[in-house]
Amino acid sequence: MSETLSSPLSPAAGDGPAAPAPLTLSMQGALNRALGEVLEDNPKALIFGEDVGRLGGVFRITDGLQARFGAERVFDTPLAESGILGMSVGLAMAGFHPIPEVQFDGFAYPAVNQIVSQIGRMNYRSRGALPMPVTLRVPSFGGIRAPELHGESLESLFVHVPGLKVVSPADPHQAYHLLRLAGSMPDPVIFMEPKARYWQKGPVDPADAGALEGARIARPGRHLTLIAWGAMVARCLQVAELAAEDGIEVEVLDLRWLSPIDADGLAESVSRTRRAVVVHEAPRSSGLGAEIAALVTERCFNTLKAPVERVTGFDVPYPSGDLEDEYIPNIDRILFGIQRVLEHRRG
Amino acid sequence: MAELSFPLPDLGEGLIEATILEWLVAEGDQVERNQPLVEVETTKSAVELPSPQAGTVMKVHGEAGSVIAVGDPLIVFEVPDDTAGIVGTVPAEKAPARRVRLSAVLDDD
Incomplete structure (x- = not known):
């Protein structure tokens, strides 16, 4: 998969504009920046989920994006994960690149049917006629003293579903580049954000992704x-x-x-x-x-x-x-x- | 620091507005999560609204007797950038502490 992985992120050598200096960002800031750039790059990319629009997300990951891109591209949904992911299926069929958020790991359970029965296998079922470029962001894992169903680790569940890619970043630099990459991939990607690491700052070099495939x-x-x-x-x-x-x-x-x-x-x-x-x-x-x-x-x-x-x-x-x-x-x-x-x- | 605006929520099934009875906090106050912010009256009842989060009150909208529509700004907080979201707390970064020591004879080196 290295061809697909490296292409959108390899900066052109030589005569482009000067590379921006490395930044110091929290993972929240890195993810927010990546989402803004994905929306800029792809007019078919849409962000939606619970509180992601007007509020900017309970973790501020989509902060300011509705003001910047409008409520037609960044919008709030009802509290219904089956609907959020079901809508993603239809939008992907219609040529959009949905970037839904499931607000917390444990809220993905009501959408397992849409993720497993539809998103994971639509490309296979249609023999490639209906790819599912869905980038599903899931604030994941524990560590923030949250209530029940807000600290689940669902990777085994998702990894066991053929047709899904699953990725989890460890630091702001990885978060920025992996989300930009996931947001440009033609396949469904479950993007598991380690919520306990949202606030720690670290260096992010937008110009130098490094290798993004594999470990x-x-x-x-x-x-x-x-x-x-x-x-x-x-x-x-x-x-x-x-x-x-x-x-x-x-x-x-x-x-x-x-x-x-x-x-x-x-x-x-x-x-x-x-x-x-x-x-x-x-x-x-x-x-x-x-x-x-x-x-x-x-x-x-x-x-x-x-x-x-x-x-x-x-x-x-x-x-x-x-x-x-x-x-x-x-x-x-x-x-x-x-x-x-x-x-x-x-x- | 970041500003966070909290709109008047729907306090019942399909209510459209509420009347401010009394502010229980003032601009400049530091409030804790769940601390009562304001007493409002709807067509159903008078209720105290708990704060959705900790922060410093930057602005309160409306005084006693004012009518606020559901969804309109009620109060604006100033919160540190590393404040947790609406759920959970920011994990404390502490120096790693250990009780376990490693001991090994590495016969392969």
């Missing part, structure tokens, strides 16, 4: 690969820093694209480090960590020093805010996972 090595290391995505990437980078104090050089692999998953990137990293720990917020059983453990085992069995370890949420409903620090993998649980792998001896 990304967020920190190189030689003893063990920590595999994560979304908000867990920042936590794994903290863990890698702490592990270095103990003489363990941890590589952090930001998976980014959860579907299609970058099996080659996983194998490349783990074949060098020979140890792997995967970290996710979602419940453990049949979580994406299980698929990753299987892929790594298939490709790196002969070089692995230990079974792939999983550090995950628990097989319970996502808890209320005062318990979420116990539920989401914390630094010590990830360090324990690393220690278990380091201690493993064959035979």
Whole structure:
């Protein structure tokens, strides 16, 4: 997919206007900027969802876009996710590029029929006559002390649906470029925004996307690969820093694209480090960590020093805010996972 | 800092307006989420409106006796740019703390 991925974002070399300087933006600001540019670039792109118009979104991601592009292109919908996604199907059939927002992860459940039965398979069903360029933004994962159904990790659900692409950015730079890319793709993309990382600022270089396909090595290391995505990437980078104090050089692999998953990137990293720990917020059983453990085992069995370890949420409903620090993998649980792998001896 | 305007919500089924009875906050006040902002009267009842969020009151629209239409601006807050949305709180950025130390004999290096 590298051809499709790099084309809209590779700046022309040489005689274009001077490249803009790198910016410092929160992920909110980076996403807002990306959405504005997607709307500028594509007159068929439309943004809609609950409170995204007049209010600018409960997380301010669409702030100012209705004033800038008008209420025909950026508009509020009723509180009905099945309708938001059902409308996306029809708009995509009619040649538009819908960019719907489902306000919180847990609100995607009422739209599963539209996402799974229609958006995921319309291109296949119509033998390519009806592509579904739908970029579905979903503020995802936990960490902000929100009520029930506002902290879900739905990646396994979406990844299991053929026809959907699933991506989750880890920082403002990735958020900006991955959303610009997703907003220009001909395929349905579930764009999982790590809401716990909305406010942290970081550098964004609009002129230099870097490679956007597959996984990304967020920190190189030689003893063990920590595999994560979304908000867990920042936590794994903290863990890698702490592990270095103990003489363990941890590589952090930001998976980014959860579907299609970058099996080659996983194998490349783990074949060098020979140890792997995967970290996710979602419940453990049949979580994406299980698929990753299987892929790594298939490709790196002969070089692995230990079974792939999983550090995950628990097989319970996502808890209320005062318990979420116990539920989401914390630094010590990830360090324990690393220690278990380091201690493993064959035979 | 960002400005956030809060319009008069529909306080019943299909009400179109409400009358301000008494403001419980003044411009310049720092308010907390769910703190009562204003008492209004509709054709159904008199109710106190809780604040949708924390912030500094920049402007209140209408004085006692004024009639405000549903959807018209009621109050404007000034909020820090890193204020959470309407739901949830901004996670605190704290220095990573640990209890677990790693120990390993790396026989492969």
